[in-house]
Amino acid sequence: MTPPLKGKTAIITGASAGIGWATALELAAHGATVILTARRADRLADLSKTIAATGGKAVIFPGDAGEQSHIDQLLSKAMELTGRLDIVIVNAGRGLAGGILTSDQTQWESLYKLNVLGAAYLMRGAAKIMVEKQSGDIVALGSVAGHNISPFSGFYGSTKWAVAAIAESLRREVASRSVRVTTVKPGIVESEFQEAAGYTYENFTKSIARFGKVLSAEDVARTIGFIVSQPPHVHINEVVVRPTGQDYP
Numbered sequence: 001m002t003p004p005l006k007g008k009t010a011i012i013t014g015a016s017a018g019i020g021w022a023t024a025l026e027l028a029a030h031g032a033t034v035i036l037t038a039r040r041a042d043r044l045a046d047l048s049k050t051i052a053a054t055g056g057k058a059v060i061f062p063g064d065a066g067e068q069s070h071i072d073q074l075l076s077k078a079m080e081l082t083g084r085l086d087i088v089i090v091n092a093g094r095g096l097a098g099g100i101l102t103s104d105q106t107q108w109e110s111l112y113k114l115n116v117l118g119a120a121y122l123m124r125g126a127a128k129i130m131v132e133k134q135s136g137d138i139v140a141l142g143s144v145a146g147h148n149i150s151p152f153s154g155f156y157g158s159t160k161w162a163v164a165a166i167a168e169s170l171r172r173e174v175a176s177r178s179v180r181v182t183t184v185k186p187g188i189v190e191s192e193f194q195e196a197a198g199y200t201y202e203n204f205t206k207s208i209a210r211f212g213k214v215l216s217a218e219d220v221a222r223t224i225g226f227i228v229s230q231p232p233h234v235h236i237n238e239v240v241v242r243p244t245g246q247d248y249p
């Protein structure tokens with residue numbers, strides 16, 4: 001059977017770890033040529049080798065997803081190398097522990113730069129290419145923390161609320177031109193996210209004690225693979241995917 005994404009080109013940001021890494025493997029296994037980006041070039045090289053070893057095609061293009069110049073070059077690279085852009089996974093992002101009073105305010109600006117502006121640059125740039133071709137999938141990573149606002153991660157949650165708003169606005173702008181813009185909002189996923197956000201390991205183990213088994217990056221990647229493999233007339237606009245036991249947020 002022909003893999004569902006054979007012949008397609010997919011960009012994945014934040015591919016050096018967690019959800020991005022797993023999604024790159026998933027889309028490559030479905031036949032896509034994957035263009036991998038993140039700041040850690042060594043990790044991207046490892047992933048690229050793993051994909052090549054299983055017969056997949058991967059290209060690495062390291063850089064900072066909060067910088068518009070990197071985003072512009074990334075989109076140009078995809079077009080230059082493969083002549084097409086079918087799928088863009090807007091995944092690079094990080095958390096920030098604490099609420100409005102308790103989170104580290106010195107990180108607010110850089111958080112918005114990566115999670116909101118970087119995501120918006122990529123969504124806009126990709127959509128401009130896709131509307132020309134009248135097809136394409138843009139999948140943006142939101143979060144349950146931007147779906148049900150929590151005082152324990154309030155500022156981070158606001159970035160994910162914003163991403164979902166940008167994605168839904170863009171969906172309405174481009175839907176008539178056969179471009180699908182989807183928001184995936186995961187609950188707790190085991191990855192490097194917790195540490196990068198400044199949550200203690202103890203905090204994470206408390207979540208497991210309360211919610212039971214949490215999501216793996218592969219669980220989210222499988223969800224994304226399902227979304228982008230739908231026939232052209234079907235669009236799953238938004239998905240909230242939580243560990244079954246996660247009742248909050």
Ligand SMILES: NC(=O)c1ccc[n+]([C@@H]2O[C@H](COP(=O)([O-])OP(=O)(O)OC[C@H]3O[C@@H](n4cnc5c(N)ncnc54)[C@H](OP(=O)(O)O)[C@@H]3O)[C@@H](O)[C@H]2O)c1
Pocket residue numbers: 013014015016017018019020037038039040041043063064065066091092093094095114141142143144185186187188189190191192193194196217
């Ligand atoms: N884990 C969760 O519980 C959870 C829940 C809901 C939503 N999410 C969202 O899912 C997405 C992926 O999270 P994850 O759990 O996979 O986290 P992760 O394991 O920490 O991975 C984050 C990825 O983003 C990249 N990244 C961070 N800053 C970057 C920058 N300035 N430029 C380019 N790349 C950057 C990292 O690569 P480098 O460090 O190599 O640059 C890494 O590849 C994020 O948008 C996050 O907000 C996560």
